[in-house]
Amino acid sequence: MGALELRGLAKQFGSVTVLHGVDLAVGDGEMVVVVGASGCGKSTLLRLVAGLEQPSRGKVVLDGRDITARDPAERDIAMVFQNYALYPHMSVFDNMAYGLRIRHLPRAEIATRVHEAAALLGLEELLVRKPRALSGGQRQRVAMGRAIVREPKLFLFDEPLSNLDAKLRVQMRAEIKRLQRRLGVTTLYVTHDQVEAMTLGDRLVVMREGRAAQAATPMEVFSRPADTYVAGFIGAPAMNFLPARLTEHGRAAALDAGPLLAFADGPRDGEEGRRLAIGIRPEHVRLDPEGIPLAVDLLEPLGSETLLHGRLSDATPLVVKLAGPAPTGERFTVNLPPAAMHVFDADTGRRLEAASEAAELALLAGQAATG
Numbered sequence: 511m512g513a514l515e516l517r518g519l520a521k522q523f524g525s526v527t528v529l530h531g532v533d534l535a536v537g538d539g540e541m542v543v544v545v546g547a548s549g550c551g552k553s554t555l556l557r558l559v560a561g562l563e564q565p566s567r568g569k570v571v572l573d574g575r576d577i578t579a580r581d582p583a584e585r586d587i588a589m590v591f592q593n594y595a596l597y598p599h600m601s602v603f604d605n606m607a608y609g610l611r612i613r614h615l616p617r618a619e620i621a622t623r624v625h626e627a628a629a630l631l632g633l634e635e636l637l638v639r640k641p642r643a644l645s646g647g648q649r650q651r652v653a654m655g656r657a658i659v660r661e662p663k664l665f666l667f668d669e670p671l672s673n674l675d676a677k678l679r680v681q682m683r684a685e686i687k688r689l690q691r692r693l694g695v696t697t698l699y700v701t702h703d704q705v706e707a708m709t710l711g712d713r714l715v716v717m718r719e720g721r722a723a724q725a726a727t728p729m730e731v732f733s734r735p736a737d738t739y740v741a742g743f744i745g746a747p748a749m750n751f752l753p754a755r756l757t758e759h760g761r762a763a764a765l766d767a768g769p770l771l772a773f774a775d776g777p778r779d780g781e782e783g784r785r786l787a788i789g790i791r792p793e794h795v796r797l798d799p800e801g802i803p804l805a806v807d808l809l810e811p812l813g814s815e816t817l818l819h820g821r822l823s824d825a826t827p828l829v830v831k832l833a834g835p836a837p838t839g840e841r842f843t844v845n846l847p848p849a850a851m852h853v854f855d856a857d858t859g860r861r862l863e864a865a866s867e868a869a870e871l872a873l874l875a876g877q878a879a880t881g
Contacts, residue, residue: 512573512586512663513538514559514696519568521554528554530720531568541690541697543711545704547743550717552700556668559698560589573663588657589666592673594649596641596656602628603637606655623659630689631655647678654686658693665690667699671706683709704744708732716740738859741789741852747817747829749789752846753856756784760865763788763853767822769802774848776864786862789852792817792831798845804828806840818842 514536521529529551536542544552557563559570561582570578577585588609596605603624610620628634631651641649650670657665667686671679687710690697701707707714708728715725716739724736735741741749754763760777762770763786771788803823810817818830820842830844853862 515571517569520566522566528720532722539694540712542713543699543707544715545701545707546717551720552717556666556700560666561585586663588660588662590653590657590670592669594653598641601638602652606659609660627655627658646674665695665697669701736861738854747792749791750828752788752826754786754788756780767824778862779865785856787854787856790846790850792829794850795830796845801843801845804842804844
């Protein structure tokens with residue numbers, strides 16, 4: 511297997527810059543998921559790694575070798591596409607064997623590899639069928655099998671589950687994760703689906719407008735988003751953002767809606783009155799008879815949970831996620847637990863760490879740089 515490094519990878523199409531110098535290291539056997547909205551550059555990034563596009567600048571290094579200028583066939587990479595890309599006139603066996611035949615492998619070795627991959631993917635009884643006789647999930651398994659038989663150093667997945675229905679996506683997601691763990695192949699997976707990203711990746715790269723907004727483990731991205739974009743993109747329903755100002759010598763935020771919220775983890779640096787965005791996830795908001803008034807516009811009962819869509823006194827929208835059915839009524843009072851709050855600069859969108867925590871992070875960064 512091999513580790514993957516992207517060094518300052520950039521791509522321009524004419525005067526339009528799609529990628530702005532992305533740096534990324536994917537460890538040997540690691541699965542990194544690149545997630546982001548349409549047009550953020552994630553598929554372009556994958557195509558540059560695959561060799562289907564050439565970068566405007568930067569390098570792609572696989573297993574210590576610079577493969578930036580190599581043809582796709584010379585990169586020891588296997589790619590699984592969104593649309594399966596199966597040959598309709600070939601059987602499942604022949605689709606899986608095609609790449610091996612091009613490489614002129616012995617017939618016996620081809621048969622062994624195909625049958626082993628088919629057994630791994632539950633395709634043994636389908637090897638004589640044509641793609642038109644398969645379901646969407648079976649076609650995706652064949653596409654994965656075609657990648658597996660090549661025994662590459664790197665797997666690339668380009669939104670492979672987008673064409674499947676919701677139930678099948680969940681099933682295939684679990685299968686992909688089990689398969690990647692079993693094979694231990696270094697994997698770069700692109701998706702716009704945050705649930706796929708959170709469940710599949712050892713690490714996530716959240717892309718925004720051609721840049722990596724944050725690269726970290728799924729739980730770190732969820733619990734410590736780097737900015738308001740990442741915070742709003744990861745999590746469903748999306749995080750609430752409440753306008754506020756820094757006060758009490760950095761120890762609290764005064765919401766535009768009125769209440770004063772003390773920070774549970776320590777003060778923030780900045781001038782009195784600095785504009786803030788206080789983030790809190792819908793599942794962390796609590797109903798509280800002595801809390802902040804909330805006028806509810808809409809109730810969404812989802813069976814095991816209910817979403818309340820409402821407005822605070824300054825008309826700021828707030829979504830609350832409750833377990834079970836919601837109490838009746840149009841007016842509620844809510845509590846925003848200080849330990850669940852995220853603090854962002856309203857102008858830059860960047861996360862504001864507590865002063866003590868920021869100092870500790872700076873110290874750790876300095877130790878990593880010198881050690």
